[in-house]
Amino acid sequence: MKHITIKDIAKHLTISVSTVSRALVDDKNIRRETKEKVLEAAKKLGYKPNPVATNLKYGRTNTVGVIVPEMVTPSASLVIEAIQRVLYPKGLKVIIAQSNENSETERENLLTMERFMVDGIIICLCHHSKNKEEYMRLQKEGIPMVFYDRIPDAPDASKIVVNDYTKSFFLVEHLIRSGRKRIAHLQAPDYILNSHERYRGYRNCLEKFNIPYDDNLVIKTGMTIANGRQAAERLLKNKIPFDAIFAFTETLAIGAMNYLREQSVKIPNDVAIAGFSGTELSTIVYPQLTTVEQPFEKMGQTAAELILEKIKNPETSNRTVVLDAEMKLRQSTECRI
Known part of the structure; x- marks a missing residue:
């Protein structure tokens, strides 16, 4: 379908483009009869003003x-x-x-x-x-x-x-108070600043409760559900004992949880799992996921x-x-x- 322009209206009425343009913006210097003809032709031809072009006249695109x-x-x-x-x-x-x-x-x-x-x-x-x-x-x-x-x-x-640090600290504290001592952390890539703050909350909380830090429990990974599965698989294959997971995002937590359940690991009896950046996804998995919801x-x-x-x-x-x-x-x- 052809887009009707003011040039088409001008050609239809055999008047100048500038006259059509001024009539369409209700210029006071255009005669009433001319305005009416232009508006009638615009309606007949199906003309619709281009908002981008109009806004650009004022230096904005809105x-x-x-x-x-x-x-x-x-x-x-x-x-x-x-x-x-x-x-x-x-x-x-x-x-x-x-x-x-x-x-x-x-x-x-x-x-x-x-x-x-x-x-x-x-x-x-x-x-x-x-x-x-x-x-x-x-x-x-x-x-x-x-x-x-x-x-x-x-x-x-x-x-x-x-406050990524504070909320991560509280989430790890919750895991500790529920009886967990070997808490794995699925950490996001270093190029995401939040990753450093959530890791800092994890590590400082362990320190507060006098739980030894174990570098083997920190798995640097990506951001997807598949990355969460791979991280959980790595923990099991390397025979690293753990009883909880704190994941950077709910996607990592869900991926890890799905893999562990497939390996007959009971959630939360064997391993408790929690994640950051929770959404409604955390409520449609089984068991429902503990999260920090932004x-x-x-x-x-x-x-x-x-x-x-x-x-x-x-x-x-x-x-x-x-x-x-x-x-x-x-x-x-x-x-x-």
């Missing part, structure tokens, strides 16, 4: 780019939904891109947002520093950015996070509010907002029978 690392878990959809709830009533639309846990794909997504001339970018990173130069360049060129959950190591940026909707809402501030006033100071997360105790960490 769009915000949102880049997420993955869409396997519901976390991204919760964040995006909250962003849209804030931005849509303000007349801003959202362009969404997924980086698939790949920093090169993330870079391409950033460049795509730049080409689309978005007014701002909200992003959860794949790697804390790989695309640091791009973040800095885009912001210098006038595209404000807000980072949430997985953030860069650059101090000069607006960020929304939770407030993803609040993250999205706050990110949208911060990007609006930056769009309205580019001189607005960068802020770091720390949100509370909630520990959800479920069957996967119940005390031994």
Whole structure:
């Protein structure tokens, strides 16, 4: 179907393009009769104004780019939904891109947002520093950015996070108080800053309860359910004794739990399992998974509010907002029978 332009209206009425353009924006210098003819022709031909072209006249596209690392878990959809709830009533639309846990794909997504001339970018990173130069360049060129959950190591940026250290400490403390002493930690890659904070919470909690740290119990792995399975398999094959698992994400925890159950390991009697970044996925597995649940909707809402501030006033100071997360105790960490 052909898109009708103001050139088509001008040709239909044998008048100039500029006259059509001025009539469509209700220019006071255009005669009433001409305006009526233009509007009637526009309706007859099925003309629809191009909002992007209109907005560009005022130096804005009224769009915000949102880049997420993955869409396997519901976390991204919760964040995006909250962003849209804030931005849509303000007349801003959202362009969404997924980086698939790949920093090169993330870079391409950033460049795509730049080409689309978005007014701002909200992003959860794949790697804390790989695309640091791009973040800095885009912001210098006038595209404000807000980072949430997985953030860069650059101090000069607006960020929304939770207290990864404190909540990890409390989650490991819960495992210890339920009688566990050999707690394995499935750690995310070093290039994710949250990984260091959650590991620090794990290690300091062991120290508080005078439980010896064992490097064999720390398995550095990826982020997926398959990575969780592989980590659990490694623990069993290496005959490393453990009675609990604290996983960086619920995907790792679910993968580990599924593999252990296939090997006839009873959850939680033999091994208790808990994870961070919980979503509703943790409630549809068996047994239901103990997790720390981040407030993803609040993250999205706050990110949208911060990007609006930056769009309205580019001189607005960068802020770091720390949100509370909630520990959800479920069957996967119940005390031994």
